[in-house]
Amino acid sequence: MPRHTIDDIMTQTNARPATKHHGLSAKTLRRLERASGRLASASVVAMEQRLPWFSRLPADQRASVLMITQTGAAGFVDWLRDSQEALKLTTEAFRSAPQELSRWIGLRQAVGLVRLAIEVFEEQLPEFAANETEQAALIEGILRYGREIAFATANSYAAAAEARGAWDARLEALVVDGIVRGDAEESLLSRAAALGWDPGEKATVLVGPPSSDDPPTVVFEVRRLAARLGRPILLSVQGSRLVMVAGGPTDGSSRDDEVLGKLAIAFGEGAVVAGPTVASLAGAHRSATEALSGLRAVVGWPGAPRPVRSADLLPERALTGDPEAERLLIEEVAAPLEAAGPTLLHTVDAYLESGGVLETCAKTLFVHPNTVRYRLRRAAELTGRNAANPRDALVLRVALTVGRLARARGLW
Template structure:
């Protein structure tokens, strides 16, 4: 007749007798109290915790002490028992304590166990088995706590991703309610920071891959970002001072690498997140129209796509062309300057032809074109600027004919 070793020796799976196990069970409450007392004595930050939180740690420690006895009785269920014992606790502690602090609490509790439990053993063999069991149990508790913190972090990450998507969606749809700003603040965004919106194609159909790519690029340029994938487009909001000058170009170029192949359009930099919908609207308008400029740089500013946007029916682009180019040339520059620009454009950009048509010296044409460039920011001798000037003057004439100007 086969007998188990436990039946023959009177000891359990860990080499402990039933009497010792009962002693351990009776001592669990005292161990928990001693562990909390050690925490109060050795950990200064523990005493600064509210009474409710310290009471939660006491309950956790009591559950751990009771779970240790159950663990000793049946080591095959060790992982399940330890995880069950600490299942709810790390979810609460993660709001109060860091993982490092929690592991410190576990380590200190295990030290108390090592100091007080061996004296309950019946002999040296049980004492050695008990010390070994304490060390193994402490290791499994630490792993269980780390696993619970990791699960909590993943849950918070998923919630943050949903919250971030709501913020970006609100910006794209032009919502300026306080809820959008408060959600952004909850994500660590400074609502008063400057904001620039970039739009383009996402680098992957896998959302985690997109998030990783964008976050990696943002970390390299050292700027906070908000991101959202909306169908076939990726929207990124970049925080920071106005993105102009050499540093600004580096920032936009660096973030454009987070997009897939294809055009990337940057809206204007606005003063705060509350105005980011203006940047988003112009960036999206530019993304729809950029196909009209095959040689557009990457990224391209929405302001540089005014001709294509106007041809695509963007009323804001038409307004900007009239306000920034057509009106200054027609109302501020005087007829000679306007006539020179129009004649130069109609002559195909040939300086001498323009001069002969106007019966002036070529140097006079050069001077007037420089004056027009100073006034509008567009140089008629540059092919791209020449197109912008031509479209702006055409849009201005059409608006005037409709009585809109």
């Protein structure tokens, strides 16, 4: 008998109303019921012969496919008797199967198995029909039944993927929250590894306002942007702030600053602060702490770039009472200047007091302007801050003030 196309069968279906038994006699249904196991076995044999990857599966996995196919064959007979109720029961029975299959068979492969099983059924079903009318009804039935099973399989895979995605999102939020709170490193690293994060990846924490009130929308947009930039990220929307951990070979170059600037596009309107880049996720808590401190203090610098490094907000952070900022100002600015000797420290003080006027500073110190230039250049080499730059001048002034206050309190 020639194979019927889907168009032919759907035309026949539309031309006549379906009956409860699909026009099949009780004798034909009994034959099918007795032969369901044989049909299932023939389907698995065809899978082994036509699908090379299937024959390489372990025996227990092939046995699972056979069992699922037998369930489908038995469900087909029940579906022919009562399509609505039987299909509901069959799809429910199949709902848990793809959860097991998905561990070692992808969706494309699972649909291929269903397609091949339907082809085997279509080839062998006519021999069970009493006449040509029943043959056409069987072919129509297996095509429609196979379509429903394929849809049920796809839906189950989609549900499993959504469940995994939801679990991954919760796990990711736990990792980011652990970074912010400074949880135990081992548990945090193991969770991050489960999300595919390389333990040796450098990390930079960025914080700022989210771009939307809908967290899933924020996550989608950030991930799409990070994928375009080729940077691994971990992120979590925590109320009115978005915390992002960006990975990658960051060495402080202009290229890295450009990447951070592009990642900042994913944040909403307002300031975005980037903490220091750390060697691995194990040290990300320090980056998060400084970034959050900078976010609280950035309001004190209206002209701050976006994103702004937390190290560039040391004066504002110190004014908010951040002890870490005070420590960094002393270690990186005040201490090197004091260690260089009173002459260099006195020159920087005099230059700042003169409002940055070189000649005035030179007259105050009774030295040549070139001497002042040399000393300021030496101070810049020691601290990384150029007193002629207004922003660096503020850092120098606050650092020297913090150092004197700490010394007066006996803290330095």
